[in-house]
Amino acid sequence: MTDSLRFAARMESIKASEIRELLKLTERPDMISFAGGLPNPKLFPVQALESLSARVIRDCGRQALQYAATEGYGPLRDKIARRMNRKLDVNVTAANLLITSGSQQGLDLTGKAFLDEGDVVLCESPSYLGAIQAFTPYRPTFIEVDTDSDGMNPDHLRQLLQTVRNVKLIYVVPDFQNPTGRCWSRERRERLVRLADEFNVIVVEDHPYGDLRFEGEPQPSVLSFDREGRVVHLGTFSKTFCPGYRIGWTAASPEVLNKYVLLKQATDLHTSNVGQRVIDSYLEENDLENDIAAITDVYRRQRDVMFESLAEHMPEGVSYEKPSGGLFAWVELPEGMDARKLLVRSLEENVAFVPGGAFYPNGGRENAMRLNFSTMDEPRIREGIRRLAGVVRAAAAGIGSGA
Amino acid sequence: MTDSLRFAARMESIKASEIRELLKLTERPDMISFAGGLPNPKLFPVQALESLSARVIRDCGRQALQYAATEGYGPLRDKIARRMNRKLDVNVTAANLLITSGSQQGLDLTGKAFLDEGDVVLCESPSYLGAIQAFTPYRPTFIEVDTDSDGMNPDHLRQLLQTVRNVKLIYVVPDFQNPTGRCWSRERRERLVRLADEFNVIVVEDHPYGDLRFEGEPQPSVLSFDREGRVVHLGTFSKTFCPGYRIGWTAASPEVLNKYVLLKQATDLHTSNVGQRVIDSYLEENDLENDIAAITDVYRRQRDVMFESLAEHMPEGVSYEKPSGGLFAWVELPEGMDARKLLVRSLEENVAFVPGGAFYPNGGRENAMRLNFSTMDEPRIREGIRRLAGVVRAAAAGIGSGA
Structure with a gap:
């Protein structure tokens, strides 16, 4: 008879997600899935990578296949720094950059570096599920800040900062947020940093979608308003290039970054050197901005099709704002409607999405859905929204009839 | 004026290593470095990987470059399970395996899953620095168990288990340990698991060197004695194939492994899918056991040269045991000699090593050195040991003279 194993206390809050279990069904080929947050694999530069992969091994295999510096591959860090300076109106160098295993690892290192049990993380309401999961093992309390289409409400933010003890982090996704697709105004960004x-x-500025803008002018990054080294900026190649190499980065002041480097060294030594060099070679020889223009053209069209279909099929009482970038549509359902229950019915129709409740760290809101528009082709988007609207209509009728 | 940043309390114990700073000098090309724990890059299968890398992208780029399952690539997990069953006398399947970013990440996930502040980790004396670093952020107390050339002293281990509260983990490197090169006897392995x-x-069985045996019969793995799911076994391709892809694995009972999978998902989602598929293809088409035979032939010869040189040059009072595998020689210096001070003088002679004190989690022992023999060619090993012995002789003369 085995005595029960004694896990750390933090494991009490780490649970398998029932939603994730349900969504394993979405891998069926007949499924119309709006559930993932994946880039469209048709847009990966497969041909260029085929020859580059071989070349990196041929030209510098003995270095690329060996252990390497925790900070990351120098030439790649230089390129990321130059690109950030050009696009984000900042002034960083390789010394501000740590290459991480996706930007998800930047979230984990942030929790490890900053969060004591009981510390408070302020976040948008709703917020990114992956960040909630990354911070949870460090046992913070999450408090949601009122949020509208311009970003966090600065008055509510100030009020919380004045009254809540132990606020350690403010976590934000200012550009085309996951899950809402919203983009913060310039003013809100600046006020966030001043507060x-x-x-x-x-402040943790999670920035995976900033390059995926479909129209309008880019907003300055939150990092661009930082004068005192309090903003940690997370970037990734997963949405603009491909996720399979797991290459992201953390940009921060040297004081903060040095701590992250020590933690990363103890966590996994360094990120795949081969992957870093392949991406570095790709950036050397290709224009990523051209690629991104092509990607955003595709996603813009997919977004338009999704929103045309929503307008055509969804019943009254269902609301949504068309995002100007990113991968997601956020659909709010009438009060009292439970998106988790809708998901079960929707899966019977071979349509998948993520119920909105997953994005509220303290729960309590179930009448929303996150829909991804980047992975399905246009006919499937149309058909999927048609079926989903049918499920919503049936549920609305049920609510309306008091059932 | 910036208020000072408020890091988590755990960061108080996370310090940059002064040794590591000193050893940055070892990257100079004229340095004879016995300091690293690197495999010899001349032994990497560069040519095979050149064409394989391209082929993986060509044949399955859209899958390999996309997000993937946290658990790891199924065919690779199957291959690792079959190989473990064949070589370690165990009975595992892919369901027992999680692919990690090197085995270092397995150590981090172990700390995250099991260690509360103040929990006790029992370890060999001395123990692997990287494990101490991985566990430290979870704020355990380390207690060293008396260790001889057969492994931990089981009487001391039992006494500690009886008297120390909160022992949560026993961390061991039973095969060709880093730093001592020692290999545990079968009896000690079995008694460890029974205790x-x-x-x-x-029990965490860290197993990076088990395949690098130069002579004698393999001992059964600690995992092979596990009947109740208490052994977590960590493996890696870093020493037998190459480290640059950062591919390791954790084998454990499904109960434990499921927790690790949830933690890994929140930590970095998954390990590089491209890297996993390249290694999987390599294993499909090549005989890793042949490669390992070639690698161990080289390392055996390098070890022999190092020990011949130690015997020829080191003064009396310096002791060492010839390891039957792995990458390291452990050299004990006369009482009172400080290997950190020796390192400073040795670097002046362009010879580097790691002072033994780094491997005692609670410090207090400075009269030992860890010497790596896998990366330098034979003439440099001879020359390096000759110079190092000169430094030791000079220090011994200093001690002898009361200076």
Whole structure:
């Protein structure tokens, strides 16, 4: 008879997601899935990578296949720094950059570096599920800040900073947020950083979608307003290039970055050197901005098709804002409608999505859905929204009839 | 004026290693470095990997470059399971295996899953620095168990388990340990597992060097004695294939492994899918056991040269045991000699090593050195040991003279 194993106390909050279990069904080929957050694999530069992969091994295999520096491959860090300076109106160098295993690892290192049990993380309402999961093992309390289409409400943010003890981090996805697709105004970005300075709180700017803008002018990054080294900026190649190499980065002040480097060294030594060099060679010889223009053309069209279909099929009482970038549509359902229950019925129709409740760290809101528009082709988007609207209509009729 | 940033309390114990700073000098090309723990890059199968890398992208680029399952690539997990069953006398399947970013990540996930602040980790004396670093952020207390050339002293281990509260983990490197090169006897392995069962403690068997045996019969793995799911076994391709892809694995009972999978998902989603598929293809078409035979032939010869040179040049009072595998020689210096001070003088002679004190989690022992023999060619090993012995002789003369 085995005594029960004694896991760490933090494991009490780490649970398998029932939603994730349900969504394993979405791998069936007949499924119309709006559930994932994946880039469209048709857009990966497979041909270029075929020859580059071989060349990196041929030209520098003995270095690329050996252990390497924790900070990451120098030439790649230089390229990322130059690109950030050009696009984000910042002034960083390789010394501000740590290559991570996807930007998800930047979230984990952030939790490890900053969060004591009981510390408070302020986040948008709703917020990115993966960040909630990354921070949870460090046992913070999440408090949601009121959020509208311009970003966090700065008055509510100030009020929380004034009244809540132990606020350590403010976590935001200012560009085309996951799950809502919203993009913060310039003013809200600047006020966020000034409040962080006033209350000595770290801001984590998670920036996976900033390059995927379909129209309008880019907003300055939150990092661009940072004067005192309180903003940690997370980037990734997963949405603009491909996720399979797991290459992301963390940009921060040297004081913060040095801590992350020590933690990363103890966590996994370094990120795949081969992957870093392949991406570095790709960037050397290709224009990523051209690629991104092609990607955003495809996603813009897919977004338009999804929103045309929503307008055509969804019943009254269902609302949504068309995002100007990113991968996601956020659909709010009438009060009282439970998207988890809708998902079960929707899967019977071979249509998948993520119920909105998953994105509220403290739960309590179930009448929303996150729909991804980047992976399905246009006919499937149309058909999927048609079927999904049917499920919503049936549920609305049930609510309307008091059932 | 910036208020000072408020890091988590755990960061108080995370310090940059002064040794590591000193050893940055070892990258100079004229340095004879016995400091690293690197495999010899001349032994990497560069040519095979050149064409394989391209082929993986060509044949399955859209899958390989996309997000993938946290558990790892199924065919690779199957191959690792079959190989473990064949070589380690165990009975595991893919369901027992999680692919990690090197085996270092297995150590981090172990700390995250099991260690609360103040929990006790029992380890060999001395123990692997990277494991100490991986566990430290979870704030355990390390207690060293008396160790001889057969492994941990089981009487001391039992006494500690009986008297110390909160022992959560026993961490061991039973085959050709880093730093001592020692290999545990079969009897000690079995007794370790029986004691772990009796006291309901997890055993972590770190197994990076087990395949690098130069002579003698392999000992059964600690995992092979596990009947109750208390052994977590960590493996890696870093020493037998190459480290650059960062592919390792954790084998454990499904109960433990499921927790690790949830943690890994929140930590970095998954390990590079491209790297996993390249290694899988390599294993499909090549005989890793042949490669390992070639690698061990080289390392055996390098070890022999190092020990011949030690015997020729080191003064009396310096002791060492010839390891029957692995990458390291452990050299004990006369009492009172400080290997950190020796390192400074040795670097002046362009010879580097790691002072033994780094491997005692609670410090207090400075009269030992870890010497790596896998990366330098034979003439440099001879020359390096000759110079190093000169430094030791000079220090011994200093001690002898009361200076």
